[in-house]
Amino acid sequence: MLEIARIRENKEAIIELLKVRNFDGAPLIEKILKADENWRSSKTKLENVLAESNGIAKQIGQLFREGKQVEANEAKAKGAALKEEEKVLNDEVGGFAKELQELLFEVPNVPHPSVPQGNSDEENEVIDTPDTLPEKKDFWLPHWELAKKYDLIDFELGVKVTGAGFPFYKGKGARLQRALINFFLDEARDAGYQEIIPPFVVNENSGYGTGQLPDKEGQMYHDAKDDLYLIPTAEVPLTNMYRDVLLKEKDFPIKLTGYTPCFRREAGSYGSHVRGLNRLHQFDKVELVRIEHPNNSYAVLDEMTAYVQGLLKKLGLPYRTLRLCGGDLGFTSALTYDLEVYSVGQDKWLEVSSISNFETFQANRLKLRFKDEQNKKQLAHTLNGSALALPRILATLLENNQSEDGIEIPEVLVPYTGFDKI
């Protein structure tokens, strides 16, 4: 959520930058400024009435103490009359406040100036890609066939026990998955991240804090009985650890990592996109979260991107780096880099990580602030990135390392798996 003060002061610049998202912000911004004005003017009126009525109440107390019953009763009648006025104004203020809030929720984050204009993922900017891709081999299989051939993952069993998108990992498939989780967590720890095991369900406030609510409500599994949401990513509980927190400048950098399963309803997905491990309702992910000084957040974004690229290098997976265009940029993000791994079995690029700077967009909702050198309170910047999402890593690992007589395990993983070949 953008700060209202920022909208007041930088209206034109914001409208201009939102165009990069193909978002015509002008009508919405105008409505917001109007609602803001209405809110402030009725609030002033209300506060004047309250001030008067507080004054009368004080007088009444005084009059009673002095034993002046008659005057007190007169004042009481006056106070009661003001109550009516107060009620009307109070409703008015509440109405404008609600309107303003709802309108503000509709404005996406302002893209960073480096974000390219574009309508869809086809216009994302490729900023780093391998010189050559692996040469095509006749025996190459997509991972779902490899999974079946070596009995690593059972999709049908998942359908029986739960539903589509909830696979069973078995034997070496399960162990490889667990090895990857441990590898990623150890790497993150070595890079200075504190490991967290958060709750896998969160309350409504947390959903609002990171921006899943209200606009992605349908993407989360919701337990109506206790009004809790299954997390779609560890970002939600990790970032919400710092909801309503006032930091000191010396608390930076805050570097958190956590492994969690992630639950997504993925309503509306279909076809080859959901084949095999490509898109699941439950998957594992190791996430990085950073809370940083605004001056530093873009350097941190680059650092995080380089870190995740390093993981892919260690695993020997061919990857490319994209700067998301305005049309593909997430609602809450100002700048996002996606990392994609080339899947030889499917002959396509699969997104395995998304690294974003949210600037103050989440911090504003979270009330996540710090005291600067002048002892003034400022919103912090939040960032996060997958490091990494497991299913597509597993898929591309199986596909890219296959030969006619098995699948090679990357050297860095062998200490974790306990086997070097499937």
Add this chain to the structure above:
RNA sequence: GGAGAAUUGGCAGAGUGGUCGAAUGCGGUAGUCUUGAAAACUAUUGUACCGCAAGGUACCGGGGGUUCGAAUCCCUCAUUCUCCGCCA
């Protein structure tokens, strides 16, 4: 799940309808004293919003209500503690 008690400023802890944004102590900040530090003493010290300002409004776990007036009374929810039940 059942019964009882509690929830006040950074912390501890008063306050049961008007003089309470809230005593007092600790802590924090500034100063006096000191070669320096400690101790002592003095002053100061919550947050958010509206307003150019003066100033105003709101906040005593959250929400709602009674009243001219609520930290204080009522309803409701949450959390914590104690006891019982259940349980990895």
